[in-house]
Amino acid sequence: MWQPKLIMMNGELMPLEDARLHPLSLAVTYAATVFEGVRAYHLPDSGRFALFRLDDHLRRLQVGMKLMRFDGGYEAEYLTECLTRLIRANQPDTDAYFRLLVYIEGTGLLATTGPIGFTAAVMPRKTPEFAATGMSLGVSSWQRLADNASPPRIKTTANYVNARLAAHQARVDGYDGALMLTPDGRVSEAPIACFFMVRDGKLITPSTDSNILESITRDTILTRYRELTGEPAEVRTIDRSELYFAEEAFLCGTGQEILPVTSIDRLPVGNGKVGPLTDRLRQDYFDLVRARTSDHPEWRTLI
Ligand SMILES: Cc1ncc(COP(=O)(O)O)c(C=O)c1O
Missing domain, CATH: 3.30.470.10 (Aminotransferase class 4, branched-chain amino acid transferase, N-terminal domain)
Structure with missing residues (x-):
């Protein structure tokens, strides 16, 4: 290497x-x-x-x-x-x-x-761990930062104190990663990635008023889902209890790429295996970033 x-x-x-x-x-x-x-x-x-x-x-x-x-x-x-x-x-x-x-x-x-x-x-930077097998998440007792305290919308180093606390709690508790909630208890994001879930076959992700980073990968997924299925994803607040209705879930981010989530709070997501929509979106993502498709050339700066 x-x-x-x-x-x-x-x-x-x-x-x-x-x-x-x-x-x-x-x-x-x-x-x-x-x-x-x-x-x-x-x-x-x-x-x-x-x-x-x-x-x-x-x-x-x-x-x-x-x-x-x-x-x-x-x-x-x-x-x-x-x-x-x-x-x-x-x-x-x-x-x-x-x-x-x-x-x-x-x-x-x-x-x-x-x-x-x-x-x-x-x-x-290698492919992240859990990319093929999926990962377990635990809902953190550390709340995601509020927009009017230390805005998660910008990528400032200061915000990663909050992220590290959640990441370490997850590790100590035996999870592969953490999922943070907003101060009013809605689903926000993971320490270094955004969250998607599938319910009744529809893709859902927390809206930007859920104290998330305006993730570029999240935007890529939302755009491609619309292009591939002809339907927009649901972008809205997600209650914590709705997590346990998920048929599929995954995290996304530049570094993390697309990471399937197979359990939350030790409860299986769907059948506990990597879901078909997650798999399809992941393959599509790698075709895009690796220029195996001619779609969206404006997203690739060639050097
Ligand atoms: C807190 C947080 N959320 C989400 C993401 C994903 O953002 P992006 O897709 O722009 O890399 C990251 C990664 O940088 C992050 O640190």
Whole structure:
């Protein structure tokens, strides 16, 4: 497996082990950081990489920088050029995953707004565990953050304290993963992925007022479900008790891709096996990201 040798800070390539950030920076002290994870799928026929929905990731990053009141910012074109330089410099020969972080590297008090800096890293990322067999979820007693407290809609590092607490509770309790509820007890999302379920044959996912990240993969699934079935999915609040009526369920996200869920709170989802709709949507997703279909070429940035 290839290993990255070079990382980029503020546009400059350097050996991975030379990357440094001041411990008193606002990035470290107050988690004043927004970030994105972007997958680059290796296309064996051409040797090129398809970055999936890069423009959408960079758009979300821009809103994050704005909401966090960062000084200045970085143009999407510039960041695209940086990611291109980084992947070429590291010469991966299989799928790769980018992590792009923008933060306040300046030191100071809480409301300091700059100077800002960025780090881009590229690394190998395997197919997540449980992708083939399905995973167990436990409903967490940690509530998902509220929008008017620490908005889950933006991908800020600070939100992952909440996510880690839920992930660790799930691990201690013997589940493969956690599912979090909103403060009023509706289904929200998993620590690093969004949630879908199937009931009476229909695909359902929590609406964006359920304190979720506006996930790009969720949008891909909603779009493809409509295109494949001719029907829109149901996007609405989901009560906790409705989880136990699910015939199928899965998590989705850039890093997690599509992960079937086969039990929730130790109760089987449907027959406890990976469901047919989940399987179909998963295969379709991999055809899209790996450019095995000509559909949605606008979602793939080729480098
Ligand atoms: C909290 C959370 N929800 C959902 C997702 C999925 O988002 P996306 O599909 O944009 O990667 C992620 C992954 O980044 C996440 O961290």
